Amino acid sequence: MANAKRILIVCGTAIATSTVVAMKVEELLKKHGIRAEIRRCMTSEALTASKDVDLIVATTQVPAVDVPVISGIPFITGIGTDRVEKEIIDALQGKVKS
Amino acid sequence: MRAKNSGKHSYTAKAGVTIDADLVITHLRVTNYTEAISALAERLSQHGYVTAGFLEAVLKREASQPTGLPLPDIPVAIPHAEAEYCKVPAIAVGILDQPVQFGEMGGDSGSTLPVQIVFLLALNNPDQQVEWLQRLVLLFQQPGLLQHLKQLSQEDAVAAFLREHLLPKRPEEQQKPGGA
Structure with missing residues (x-):
C-alpha cells in the first residue's frame, strides 16, 4: 500500500474557501478509501509549501509549482464537481497525463 | 457602540449574523465593481456594522x-475583508440593474464575470467565515434560488428570502448530518 498522499489546499487567506474545499476533498478521499494528509495555506505560502506535497487544490491563482494544481472552485460553485473529483482521484493515483 | 438592532429578527440574533432590509440594495445602478462594493460598504458603515477601514x-x-x-x-461575487474590520457580523446584498465585471475567483489574472448579485460579507472570525461561506454555497447551488432572488424588487423581501434560506431554523439544527 502506498504512503499517505499529501494534499495542499490553497486560498487567499487560508481561512474560508480553503476550509470548505478541504472538507469536500476529505469527503471525496474517504469515499474512495484514499489515505491523505490535507494541509492548507495562503497563496503567498504556496510555493514553499508545495515542495513536499503530491497535489494542490486551489481557489486562487497559484504560482508555477512542480506538482499538479487543480481548481477547487467547483466545490464552491457546485459546477463541474464530478470532473474535478475525478481529476483529484486520478492525480493521486498517478494517472496524470502532463 | 451597537449596531442598529430592533430585535425584530430573533433568528438573526441567534445565528449571530444580521441580514436586514437596511443592508439590501435592489436595482443597484453602478458601472463597475468598485462602485458596487462602495455602495454596500456604505450601508454597513452607516448602520454601524464595520469600522472605517x-x-x-x-x-x-x-x-x-x-x-x-x-x-x-x-454569477455572483462575495467580496469580504479581514475579520478585524467587522464590528457586528452582517451581510449586505446588492442586486444589480445591469451586471458589472468582477474578477473571477481562482481564474487567470484578468478573467472577469458579469456579476448580477453581490454579497458583501462582514464577518468577524474564521469559523464564522467558513460557516457562512458554506451556507452561501448551499444557497448558490440550489436551482432557481438566485433567479428568484434577482427578481425581487423590495429590500425587505430580499432580506426575508435570504433569512429563510441562510439562517438555521433553530440553533440546534445548525449541524446537519450527512451532506449532498
Missing part, C-alpha cells in the same frame, strides 16, 4: 483575490 480593505482584497463565482445562470 472596511471599504478600503475589501477593495484591496478584491483586487488581489477576486471573488466572482462562475455560477451557471447568475
Whole structure:
C-alpha cells in the first residue's frame, strides 16, 4: 500500500474557501478509501509549501509549482464537481497525463 | 457602540449574523465593481456594522483575490475583508440593474464575470467565515434560488428570502448530518 498522499489546499487567506474545499476533498478521499494528509495555506505560502506535497487544490491563482494544481472552485460553485473529483482521484493515483 | 438592532429578527440574533432590509440594495445602478462594493460598504458603515477601514480593505482584497463565482445562470461575487474590520457580523446584498465585471475567483489574472448579485460579507472570525461561506454555497447551488432572488424588487423581501434560506431554523439544527 502506498504512503499517505499529501494534499495542499490553497486560498487567499487560508481561512474560508480553503476550509470548505478541504472538507469536500476529505469527503471525496474517504469515499474512495484514499489515505491523505490535507494541509492548507495562503497563496503567498504556496510555493514553499508545495515542495513536499503530491497535489494542490486551489481557489486562487497559484504560482508555477512542480506538482499538479487543480481548481477547487467547483466545490464552491457546485459546477463541474464530478470532473474535478475525478481529476483529484486520478492525480493521486498517478494517472496524470502532463 | 451597537449596531442598529430592533430585535425584530430573533433568528438573526441567534445565528449571530444580521441580514436586514437596511443592508439590501435592489436595482443597484453602478458601472463597475468598485462602485458596487462602495455602495454596500456604505450601508454597513452607516448602520454601524464595520469600522472605517472596511471599504478600503475589501477593495484591496478584491483586487488581489477576486471573488466572482462562475455560477451557471447568475454569477455572483462575495467580496469580504479581514475579520478585524467587522464590528457586528452582517451581510449586505446588492442586486444589480445591469451586471458589472468582477474578477473571477481562482481564474487567470484578468478573467472577469458579469456579476448580477453581490454579497458583501462582514464577518468577524474564521469559523464564522467558513460557516457562512458554506451556507452561501448551499444557497448558490440550489436551482432557481438566485433567479428568484434577482427578481425581487423590495429590500425587505430580499432580506426575508435570504433569512429563510441562510439562517438555521433553530440553533440546534445548525449541524446537519450527512451532506449532498
